[in-house]
């Protein structure tokens with residue numbers, strides 16, 4: 001089938017309505033993780049707050065997974081944990097009839113305060129699913145055999161609703177060609193080669209990290225530390241601020257275009273300098289959307305990059321493609 005779910009824009013995530021056992025929650029679609037977990041009625045009422053909380057006792061199709069548990073920690077230090085069951089999960093129009101659903105019995109404070117987000121729907125590979133004693137399939141892996149095409153697409157927008165679609169590539173959503181690169185899923189991510197970058201239209205080889213992941217669950221574009229340093233060397237007045245947690249600069253500064261290579265074919269995906277500022281941090285100082293990855297070997301290409309393009313995640317031949325829109 002062909003389906004689409006329209007995520008609500010929130011400065012740091014794209015939420016989409018998901019039906020679980022007939023209950024609708026807004027989940028953060030995250031290609032950088034592989035757990036589908038939800039706020040639940042097992043949480044304290046102070047943790048639930050304004051969130052929608054899934055209540056398994058009210059679902060006629062709920063099935064417990066006795067003795068199973070999960071616990072996840074994200075790169076930003078946030079985390080959650082709990083118990084597991086199976087239920088009917090429907091996104092847009094694709095239905096997984098017996099999807100592993102992870103019930104949160106604990107969530108960290110950043111999830112409590114992010115009131116728009118009732119949990120996550122992981123779109124990474126199930127080898128990084130955290131369910132014990134046995135990792136379970138993601139929603140995409142569950143519905144894959146039933147889809148017309150083994151794909152999902154992400155069309156994220158700036159401050160406007162984006163769209164995830166499962167089972168088809170809507171060719172009216174992009175212009176020009178789709179630049180496709182093979183994906184190496186062995187780390188559980190949509191990971192591909194990326195060994196070059198461009199600043200102000202000049203291309204350079206990236207001597208540090210050699211791969212990157214497409215990560216819709218991250219807001220920023222986290223590149224090799226040397227690349228971030230080279231970029232901000234061309235932004236007047238920029239500095240690496242420990243208090244801000246990254247590079248900041250005067251909001252009036254001229255920011256050059258920045259590009260990163262997608263795959264080894266040579267295609268450089270470019271972000272206009274005017275779209276690189278992520279947030280104002282006060283006193284006319286701005287926080288950049290491009291930051292260092294802190295020395296890890298993998299670069300994380302999040303929404304700052306992805307919202308400039310139409311993205312195709314192909315679970316059939318394990319490839320990632322982007323096109324201008």
Ligand SMILES: N#Cc1c(N)n[nH]c1N1CCCC1
Pocket residue numbers: 028030032033074075076077078120215216217218300
């Ligand atoms: N950090 C981090 C992170 C990431 N790299 N992908 N998704 C993430 N999160 C999803 C919910 C909180 C953080």
